Amino acid sequence: MAREMVADRHxxxxxxxxxxxxxxxxxxxxxxxxxxxxxxxxxxxxxxxxLHVAVSGIGCTGRVAGYLSLDSFHTTHGRAxxxxxxxxVANPELQVTVISGxxxxxxxxxxxxxxxxxxxxxxTVICVNNxxxxxxxxxxxxxxxxxxxxxxxxxxxxxxxxxLPHLLAxxxxxxxxxxxxxxxxxxxxxxxxxxxxxxxxxxxxxxPCPVGFGKANDLGEGRDEMWFYRRRSIVDDNANLADVGxxxxxxxxxxxxxxxxxxxxxxxxxxxxxxxxxxxxGEA
Amino acid sequence: xxATEQRVLTGNQFMNGDTACAExxxxxxxxxxxxxxxxxxTEVAERLARRLPAVxxxxxxxxxxxxxxxxxxxxxWGGVRSMTAxxxxxxxxxxxxxGLAAMTETPCVIVxxxxxxxxxxxxxxxxxxxxxxxxxxxHGDIQAIALAPSSCQEMFDLTVRAFNLADRFRHPVxxxxxxxxxxxTERVVIPAAKDIVRTPRRMxxxxxxxxxxPFRAPxxxxxxxxxxxxxxxxxxxxxxxxxxxxxPATDAPAHDRLVRRLYDKIALHTDEIIDVEExxxxxxxxxxxxxxxxxxxxxxxxSMAREAGIRAGILRLITLWPFPEEQVRAVxxxxxxxxxxxxxxxxVRREVERVSAAPxxxxxxxxxxxxxxxxxxxxxxxxxxxxxxxxxxxxSDRPLTAV
Amino acid sequence: xxxxxMDAGLEQFRVPRxxxxxxxxxxxxxxxxxxxxxxxxLERSDDLNAKGYHYAVVAAGKEDSCVNCQFCNLVCPEFxxxxxEVTEVGSAxx
Numbered sequence: 001m002a003r004e005m006v007a008d009r010h011x012x013x014x015x016x017x018x019x020x021x022x023x024x025x026x027x028x029x030x031x032x033x034x035x036x037x038x039x040x041x042x043x044x045x046x047x048x049x050x051l052h053v054a055v056s057g058i059g060c061t062g063r064v065a066g067y068l069s070l071d072s073f074h075t076t077h078g079r080a081x082x083x084x085x086x087x088x089v090a091n092p093e094l095q096v097t098v099i100s101g102x103x104x105x106x107x108x109x110x111x112x113x114x115x116x117x118x119x120x121x122x123x124t125v126i127c128v129n130n131x132x133x134x135x136x137x138x139x140x141x142x143x144x145x146x147x148x149x150x151x152x153x154x155x156x157x158x159x160x161x162x163x164l165p166h167l168l169a170x171x172x173x174x175x176x177x178x179x180x181x182x183x184x185x186x187x188x189x190x191x192x193x194x195x196x197x198x199x200x201x202x203x204x205x206x207x208p209c210p211v212g213f214g215k216a217n218d219l220g221e222g223r224d225e226m227w228f229y230r231r232r233s234i235v236d237d238n239a240n241l242a243d244v245g246x247x248x249x250x251x252x253x254x255x256x257x258x259x260x261x262x263x264x265x266x267x268x269x270x271x272x273x274x275x276x277x278x279x280x281x282g283e284a
Numbered sequence: 285x286x287a288t289e290q291r292v293l294t295g296n297q298f299m300n301g302d303t304a305c306a307e308x309x310x311x312x313x314x315x316x317x318x319x320x321x322x323x324x325x326t327e328v329a330e331r332l333a334r335r336l337p338a339v340x341x342x343x344x345x346x347x348x349x350x351x352x353x354x355x356x357x358x359x360x361w362g363g364v365r366s367m368t369a370x371x372x373x374x375x376x377x378x379x380x381x382x383g384l385a386a387m388t389e390t391p392c393v394i395v396x397x398x399x400x401x402x403x404x405x406x407x408x409x410x411x412x413x414x415x416x417x418x419x420x421x422x423h424g425d426i427q428a429i430a431l432a433p434s435s436c437q438e439m440f441d442l443t444v445r446a447f448n449l450a451d452r453f454r455h456p457v458x459x460x461x462x463x464x465x466x467x468x469t470e471r472v473v474i475p476a477a478k479d480i481v482r483t484p485r486r487m488x489x490x491x492x493x494x495x496x497x498p499f500r501a502p503x504x505x506x507x508x509x510x511x512x513x514x515x516x517x518x519x520x521x522x523x524x525x526x527x528x529x530x531x532p533a534t535d536a537p538a539h540d541r542l543v544r545r546l547y548d549k550i551a552l553h554t555d556e557i558i559d560v561e562e563x564x565x566x567x568x569x570x571x572x573x574x575x576x577x578x579x580x581x582x583x584x585x586x587s588m589a590r591e592a593g594i595r596a597g598i599l600r601l602i603t604l605w606p607f608p609e610e611q612v613r614a615v616x617x618x619x620x621x622x623x624x625x626x627x628x629x630x631x632v633r634r635e636v637e638r639v640s641a642a643p644x645x646x647x648x649x650x651x652x653x654x655x656x657x658x659x660x661x662x663x664x665x666x667x668x669x670x671x672x673x674x675x676x677x678x679x680s681d682r683p684l685t686a687v
Numbered sequence: 688x689x690x691x692x693m694d695a696g697l698e699q700f701r702v703p704r705x706x707x708x709x710x711x712x713x714x715x716x717x718x719x720x721x722x723x724x725x726x727x728x729l730e731r732s733d734d735l736n737a738k739g740y741h742y743a744v745v746a747a748g749k750e751d752s753c754v755n756c757q758f759c760n761l762v763c764p765e766f767x768x769x770x771x772e773v774t775e776v777g778s779a780x781x
Binding site for chain 1: 315316318336337340341342343344346347348350351352354355356357358359360361362363364366380381383384511513514515516517518519520521522523524531532
Binding site for chain 1: 706707708709710711713715716717718719722723738740743744745747749750758760761762763764765766767768769
C-alpha cells in the first residue's frame with residue numbers, strides 16, 4: 001500500500017473559506033483543532049448547515065468566524081454574546097454559536113457571559129482558553145493561573161483566575177464541559193451535545209499558545225503543551241466544580257469532563273402574559 | 285393603555301415624547317428593542333416592554349448599554365428592525381458599537397434623550413450637549429445621521445423616518461431628542477397604518493450570483509444589498525477593515541476604498557436626509573438657528589424681538605447630522621446676523637460659524653432647564669446692533685458671543 | 688456505563704484500514720499528528736513545503752498501520768491531513 005497521498009484540499013474545506021487559508025494562527029496553536037472539531041460537530045448536529053451561524057469577538061479566537069464558510073459575524077471586543085442574543089431573538093430558527101477567547105468572553109465580555117447564562121438564552125458558547133491575551137502578545141487575563149509569567153505579570157501572576165465551569169454553573173448554564181484541544185473526540189461530541197441543547201451551553205477548551213503563553217512559562221512548543229495536557233488531565237464528569245480551578249503546578253490535575261447537563265426553560269422574551277406560567281413551569 | 289395588540293395606534297393620542305417615540309418605532313415595524321433603564325429615556329423602554337410582545341416582537345432588558353446596542357445590531361442582522369434608547373451616560377457606552385454598526389453597515393436606530401452632562405450630570409433635567417458626540421463620538425472617519433425632534437408629534441414622525449433612513453443607508457440613525465421633549469405630554473396624531481411610509485431594506489436576492497461579494501454596492505447609492513443569515517449565503521461580517529468580499533483586509537487601498545464608500549454613501553446623498561423648518565424668515569434680519577426643545581422657547585424670543593422692532597425668524601434644524609450646511613449658508617446670505625440658540629456651550633454654533641456668510645452669535649446655556657427666551661432675545665438684540673450697516677461680515681471676523 | 692470484555696470472539700472484529708492524505712503546503716510542522724497518532728504512523732518529511740516547513744508524511748514501514756481513526760484529521764490545526772477508509776489493500780475508498 002502507498003504511503004501518504006498528496007491532496008490539494010481537505011474534507012473540512014466544505015465548511016471553510018479555504019481561499020483564506022493559511023490562517024493567521026501560529027504553528028502549535030490549538031485554534032485550528034478547535035475549529036475542526038466545531039465543523040465536525042456542526043455536520044453531526046443534524047441541524048441544516050445553513051442555519052448554523054458563528055459569532056466571534058476580538059482576539060485570536062475572534063478570527064474563527066472569518067474562516068468558517070457559515071454566515072459569520074466578527075464583532076467588537078467582548079460583545080459576541082449580546083450580538084448573538086440579538087440574532088437569536090430576532091431569528092430563533094438560527095443555530096447560533098459564539099466562539100471566542102477567554103479574555104474576550106470572561107474579561108471585557110464577562111458581564112454578558114454571566115447574564116446570558118442567567119437568562120439561559122439558547123446559545124452555544126465555545127470559550128477557547130489559552131490563559132492569556134495572545135493577539136496582543138501574551139498579557140495576563142482573568143484566566144491566567146497564579147504564578148504564571150506573562151508580559152504584564154513579569155514577576156508571576158498574583159491574581160486568582162476564574163474557574164469558568166464553576167462560574168457558569170453558578171450563573172445558570174444548563175450544559176458545561178471542559179476539554180483540551182488534544183481531546184478532540186470528546187470535544188467534538190461535547191460541542192455536538194452543546195449545539196443541540198436548548199438553553200445556554202458552555203464549552204471551555206484549553207488550548208496551547210506557544211508564542212504568547214508557552215514560551216514565557218517554559219512550556220515549550222505547542223506539542224509540548226499538548227503533552228502537558230496529556231500528563232496532567234483527568235476526566236471526571238462528576239467533579240465538584242468548586243475544585244476544577246486551574247493551576248500551573250504539575251502536581252495538580254487538569255480536570256476535564258462533561259460537568260453539567262441539566263434542564264431549565266430557555267429564555268423567551270416575546271411571551272404574552274398568558275405564557276408566563278408555561279415559562280415558569282419549565283416548558284421549553 | 286388602548287388595544288395593545290394594535291401595531292399602529294391610529295388616531296389622536298395624548299402622550300409624552302418618549303411614548304410617542306416608542307409608538308413611532310412600532311408603527312415603523314420595529315420588532316426588537318434591547319434596553320437598559322436610564323432617565324430620561326426609560327419610558328421608551330417601558331412602553332415597548334408592554335407593547336412589543338403583543339405585536340410579535342421582543343423587548344430584552346440587557347445587562348448594560350454595551351449589551352443593548354450590540355444586541356440591537358445582532359437583531360438587525362437577524363432580519364428585523366431594531367432599536368435602543370438611552371441618555372448621555374449610556375450613549376457614551378454605545379459609541380464603540382455605533383462604530384460597529386457603521387462599519388458593518390447595519391441599519392438600526394439609537395434614541396438619545398439628552399440630559400445634562402458631563403458624566404452623570406443632571407439625570408432628570410434637559411440639555412442638548414451631545415450633538416458633537418453624536419457626530420464624532422465613535423472613533424475613525426465615521427458618518428452620522430441624527431434627527432432632532434422638537435415635539436411629541438416629531439418624536440413619532442422622526443422615529444419612523446429614522447428607521448427608513450437606517451434601511452435606506454444601512455447605517456445607524458440617531459434620534460437626538462432632549463429631556464424636555466421626552467417628558468413633554470401633548471397631542472400626537474398617528475396616521476392609519478397604510479399611510480405610514482416604510483422604506484424596504486434592500487436584501488440580497490437568493491440564489492446569490494456565482495462571484496457574489498456581500499460588500500460591493502450594486503449602484504450609485506453605494507449601499508450593498510444586505511445578506512440574510514440562515515439562507516446559505518455564508519456572508520462574513522466583520523468589524524475589521526474588509527474588502528468587497530467581506531474578508532479582513534490590511535492594505536491601505538482597501539481601507540481607503542471602504543472608508544470613503546461608507547463616508548460617501550451619506551455625503552453624496554445628504555439631500556435625502558436633511559430637513560429644516562423656516563419660521564418667519566421671509567423678512568428677517570436676524571435668523572435664530574436652533575433645534576429640539578430650544579426651538580420652542582426661541583419662538584417666544586422671536587416674538588419679543590418683533591415686539592421690539594427687530595425682524596427675527598427661526599431656522600429649525602430637524603436634521604443635525606449631516607449638518608444642513610447649504611440651508612444655513614443660504615439663510616446667512618439673506619440676514620444680517622445669526623443667533624445660534626442651544627442648551628450647550630457652542631456645539632452647533634461652531635458648525636454654523638463654519639458655513640455662515642453673516643456674523644454668528646450664540647445664545648447658550650449648559651442646561652438644567654429650558655432655554656430662557658430672555659437669553660435668546662438678548663442675543664438677538666446684540667446681533668441686531670452688530671449686524672447694523674454691516675450685514676455681510678465674514679465668519680472669520682468673529683463677533684462677541686453672549687454666553 | 689457497563690463495559691463488556693472483548694476477549695471472546697475478537698476475531699469477528701475487523702480493524703479498519705486507512706489511507707493518509709496530506710495537503711503538504713498547509714502544514715506548519717506543529718507535529719500534533721505525529722506526536723499523538725495512536726499508531727505512530729507519521730513522521731516529518733525530509734524536504735520542505737512552500738512555506739518552509741517539514742510536513743507530515745507516513746513513516747517508512749508504517750504504510751499499513753493507519754486504522755482510519757480520524758484523530759489526525761480532527762487535531763490538525765491547519766486542515767492539512769486526513770485519512771479515508773480503504774476497502775481493500777492498495778486502493779483508497781474514493
